[in-house]
Each structure stands twice: as C-alpha cells, then as structure tokens.
C-alpha cells in the first residue's frame with residue numbers, strides 16, 4: 701500500500717532558461733531547500749524554446765534535482781502578442797514559441813498535462829478568456845507574487861469561483877524579490893517524483909497556502925464575500941517574513 705504524503709511546492713519559477721531571468725537551477729534548488737520547499741514547479745517562457753531545447757531542459761531539471769528538492773520542468777506559453785500566459789506541466793511535447801492558447805489547452809489536456817491560467821489581470825488577459833477554456837484548466841492563479849504583491853487578486857478570486865476551478869498561488873519567481881511564503885501543498889501518492897507530482901496536480905490533490913494557511917480561507921469570509929485581504933495579510937506577513945527571507 702502506498703502512503704499519501706504532503707509536500708510543499710513553489711510554483712511558477714523562472715530560471716536562466718527563461719529569456720528574462722538569471723538564476724541557475726542549482727541556485728534555485730539550494731535557496732528553496734533552505735526555505736523548506738520540496739518541489740519546484742518550473743515555468744520557463746516558451747519564447748526561445750524549441751523541441752531540442754525542451755529535451756535538454758527536461759534533462760537539466762532531472763540533473764539539478766536532489767533528494768530534498770525535486771525540479772519539475774514546465775513552460776509558460778504566451779499568445780502571439782504576449783497577453784495570455786498559460787503555464788503547462790506534464791509530459792506534453794513542446795507546443796511552439798507562441799501557440800494559440802486554445803491549442804495549448806486542448807493539447808495539454810490530451811497529453812494528460814496540467815494547464816493554469818496565469819495572472820488573469822496582467823494586461824487584461826481575462827478579456828480574451830473564452831468560456832470554452834475553463835473545462836481544460838487545472839487552475840487559475842489567484843495570487844501571483846510578482847503582479848499581485850502582498851495579497852491575492854480579488855478579481856482573480858472571483859473569476860476562479862465563477863469558473864469553478866481551483867485556485868493556484870504562484871511566486872512567478874524571477875529575482876529574490878519574489879521570495880514569499882506562498883506554496884502549493886500537494887498530496888502525493890508515494891515518493892516525490894515528477895510522476896506523483898504531476899498526477900497530484902492533474903487530480904486536484906492540492907491546496908493553495910499562504911503563510912502555511914489556506915490562501916482561499918484567508919481571502920474569503922464565512923459569507924463568501926472576499927475580504928479586503930491586503931491589510932489583514934500585511935500584519936501576518938511582516939511576522940512570517942522575518943523567518944522566511
């Protein structure tokens with residue numbers, strides 16, 4: 701019988717394999733290990749990638765993984781004019797530098813991949829959202845550290861609820877400025893491997909955490925109305941960050 705285990709993943713991490721980030725995979729592994737993160741859900745910009753580069757990258761992630769930190773390869777696809785961004789994980793072939801988003805979603809699903817709608821409010825990406833896309837999505841980012849800062853995005857929370865898909869909290873890590881206690885807690889069926897991590901994501905066996913508490917509970921009142929979370933969180937954050945930075 702396999703035992704289910706909970707691990708912490710830092711989601712949406714860019715390394716030097718992205719065109720706008722500089723951290724080597726090994727440095728990310730060491731820095732997040734010190735912050736007690738077990739899994740890095742990598743997310744490199746698709747622009748500049750090719751089939752060959754994707755294969756080399758998957759191997760580099762495996763090599764950079766340690767017994768303590770698993771590096772899971774992933775790509776953040778963007779549409780031709782760089783408005784809609786969709787992180788994809790799983791054993792999905794490279795889909796092109798700027799593929800059609802509808803194509804990304806259907807292909808990812810067909811290949812048993814995981815697709816997330818990132819930062820819906822950046823450049824009003826949500827305006828391009830086709831309701832047909834919802835059924836292919838694993839999650840919607842409700843809190844992107846880089847764009848939303850200290851609190852979840854209230855409009856993204858409302859969108860998530862409207863679409864009926866789970867929420868994701870992401871660092872969108874490019875530099876040390878994005879270190880922040882946001883984590884995806886995954887319940888794995890067995891050891892920490894790329895396969896168990898991807899299947900936990902696919903099956904929705906995850907919870908979005910901020911400061912070790914449920915991010916969605918933090919963001920919603922008992923009545924379901926979204927609180928003005930920013931002020932509340934600033935107090936919690938100042939304390940928690942002392943130990944985290």
Ligand SMILES: [Zn+2]
Pocket residue numbers: 776785818819
């Ligand atoms: Zn993005």
Ligand SMILES: [Zn+2]
Pocket residue numbers: 712714743776872
């Ligand atoms: Zn990103």
